[in-house]
Amino acid sequence: MPVKKIINDPKRVVDESVAGFGRAHADIVRVEFDPIHVVRADAPIAGKVGLVSGGGSGHEPLHAGFVGFGMLDAAVPGAVFTSPTPDPILAATKAVDGGAGVLHIVKNYTGDVLNFETAADLAAADGIEVRAVVTNDDVAVKDSLYTAGRRGVAGTVLVEKIAGAAAERGDSLDEVAAIAERVNANARSMGLALTPCIVPHAGEPSFTLAEDEIEIGIGIHGEPGRERVKLEPADRLVERLLDPILEDLPYASGERTLLFVNGMGGTPLVELYLAYGHAASLLADRGIEVARSLVGNYITSLEMQGMSITLLKIDDEMIELWDAPVQTAALRWGR
Amino acid sequence: MPVKKIINDPKRVVDESVAGFGRAHADIVRVEFDPIHVVRADAPIAGKVGLVSGGGSGHEPLHAGFVGFGMLDAAVPGAVFTSPTPDPILAATKAVDGGAGVLHIVKNYTGDVLNFETAADLAAADGIEVRAVVTNDDVAVKDSLYTAGRRGVAGTVLVEKIAGAAAERGDSLDEVAAIAERVNANARSMGLALTPCIVPHAGEPSFTLAEDEIEIGIGIHGEPGRERVKLEPADRLVERLLDPILEDLPYASGERTLLFVNGMGGTPLVELYLAYGHAASLLADRGIEVARSLVGNYITSLEMQGMSITLLKIDDEMIELWDAPVQTAALRWGR
Amino acid sequence: MGLDITWAVDWVRRSADVIAEHRVELITLDREIGDGDHGENMDRGFQAVLPKLDDLPAGSTPGDVLKLVATTLISTVGGAAGPLYGTAYLKGAVAAGGAVSLDGPAIATILEAARDGVVTRGKAEPGDKTMIDAWTPAVDAAAQQAAAGAGAAAVLDAAAAAAEAGAVATEPLVARKGRASYLGERSAGHRDPGAQSSALLLRAAADVAQAAAGV
């Protein structure tokens, strides 16, 4: 069975796509191929903390779409859904080192953590100060004592934006790492899928769902979720995501949040905004102020249909950094 | 069979989604419901030509996502894939009339043209000067003498951006209409689909395709395309779209273009950038300079997988207007 | 025996029922060569007319009913069908004038005015595979019957039968107007949804007239 995708050779998908990305956004990034990484066009920036993230491909625009002024200095795309090896992470780390140290933003998956660790060790051996923040905002993973821990999902985008703004305003490595940790600690996410996705090399859906079934607690790698339920109205689905988030990190009435409704890639905006509307109503009912919003496909699983909701308990400094100018392929304002 | 979508009631999809959109972007737009239309938060702007577009829903972010500074003053969302009736178009026209006249940007479909015509007549009766530009950039429709004419597709986004910038800098209604016409006259598009989409009220795919078939020359309403071919590598698919475009509006070596690779909603960015890369190479081979680029899901058909390519033969003035600041939900730069 | 306000109101009610019953069929026809919304659009429109019938002032004429349908369809249907059907009913209302009862010739005149309105707005010619291919034979048959002295019910019956045949006859045609035209040759082999809905509406008119005539 042929894989129905706009690709040439499954083994060349990432290289060809990243090449196209580099061409389309040559004003913002440059792309290196041996080993593959995407770097801010003006990197390294002397005296600025460098921000590097990366992970398996297939989550676009994450991470390359967030490279640029006010966000990441480099992104390291691995094979589809496979964390990159240490070499390109090391190369990216060197490429963005402006003398003020480098922060690795790593989603909490065994592979990502191990490969970034190795790269950090190698970079340290080359005299670059490296700190890592491991994001783990996914409340779908319960009993994290008995698992590899919570996964890093959509909250990662918020960490990258806010930490990126902190680095851009000249914060030190310690300070940038601290704000990244603070964002991660205050972010909670949960996702669901209506359809699976097909990894190009695998050629088959990541899981199968009946016509009337959905997966709750899905990750971003086409991995099956935590439970499977019958299709329900959007309002109820939104509740299924929001309730565990608010249970995990309760809000007092009057507290502020950033509400992020993220599409998994194949869900139309019409549905994401519909879900956003109900989520905003539910939060208003509880007296939680939606201070900032983000709606769209920012961290995806190829063509998977579904969405995740993220709440970030936000404070004045985070709001200021969120509002700060950003100029990347996928997130841009203020310049 | 239930329709697998994040919706409540198929009949309320548009209202609920537009409500969510309005909430998420309250800094940019306000939403009116009786009759439904989306207006720039600061409309009407005295002395500025007002730009109104609209059409069936299901193409998000088009058009509401393009309401804001430097682009549209109002968008009128119809039912899914159904052009709006004259009432909301009239209401939107009145809401954005700042005394300098209003331009209607209408995609060339019988329903859109007729309903906007009626609204324009009614607005004129109310003393508002209205001009209409009908976009028709789709080269997939051959023999336009024997059809309803070419369809307006992705080129519409470029018309809205460039005409919007002209209006923002203070051009007169005649001037804004003229630049809109010029963009439309220089834009050519063609699309393809790998999968159909499902209109919520219809509950069934718009067409069926075998595992190894694609539709070439697809429109944006889930209507079947012009021909059906076997799945081919991405490079060949790109050629299938670019060749008829370049045949229809040839470029001399050295001429400049804006290359727009648009996703139909369900195709991951990884594929769009891959296609962009090959399109850019082909254009370079022909000595055509890609002066500006746009890659992403800007005019979609719900969750359809596929893409379109648009080339706009661009001149200095169009580039200046393209680069001008824009602040909408879906397109933003320079502020 | 002419057709009065009761017939007009009953026709609208029957139309709403018939369109609702055939909603999925019309969606399916439109999906094959269009965008799959025709049944939904028409159903939305006629359901919107129903409650308004109750507000018709006493002394309303059939023309008033046609005008009510026209304005409601224009403001609720959208798409191509909204303005086209809206125009049809509007022109029909003008042709009906203030008459309280419509005889055979009046019905024929109304149908012709309606058809002409659609042509003026949509620019379709017979054979373009549109609703015009139902309306044109209907108008012709109605004129013929009326000229032969037939009553209103018989005129409508002839019109409905001709429209039904016209709708069927759109099947082999290649579309040259509307959304189906983009399909080129591939539009052949499918019935035009607008022609089909036209036939359904004219049949409803004839059936209600028949019932009114006590046949």
Add this chain to the structure above:
Amino acid sequence: MGLDITWAVDWVRRSADVIAEHRVELITLDREIGDGDHGENMDRGFQAVLPKLDDLPAGSTPGDVLKLVATTLISTVGGAAGPLYGTAYLKGAVAAGGAVSLDGPAIATILEAARDGVVTRGKAEPGDKTMIDAWTPAVDAAAQQAAAGAGAAAVLDAAAAAAEAGAVATEPLVARKGRASYLGERSAGHRDPGAQSSALLLRAAADVAQAAAGV
């Protein structure tokens, strides 16, 4: 009779073949409780080692081969398996030292060092449903055989058999490490892909040793 550089090189070649043959099987296992890339990852890694074998300088030892595999897997596999297998081969290489020939006890020591490396990096315990559940019984069986005086080939054969049994025994387990752990109870009923690839690699080592021993 000890295992020399020829065995080591042949083992790598055989590993590449076996992984390629089982690529889809490993993808499928990983799709069920992970993200469907394990077969692709391992195949990419071993295919990348093959051409490098030709560049091994004369006089290379089995330890050099293990080191070459380690660095290549680390720089080409990615995911969890890349660093974990990379560490396994690296620690194995260190344990092999400069020996030109590996006897039974040497093999047992190498396997133990490899397993310990994986545990140090991945923190998995037996029963967590990871490759450790193939490696731990393999290490134990190898140690037992070596202590009983078995030759290298027999030690590897025992290790492979134990690893195979260990991989099968992961099926009822609930995962507590790696991606499968997110599934909770739903991870039960599926074999761990990394345990399966470990068994395949150890079986390849034993088969090649058997052939070298001329059995």
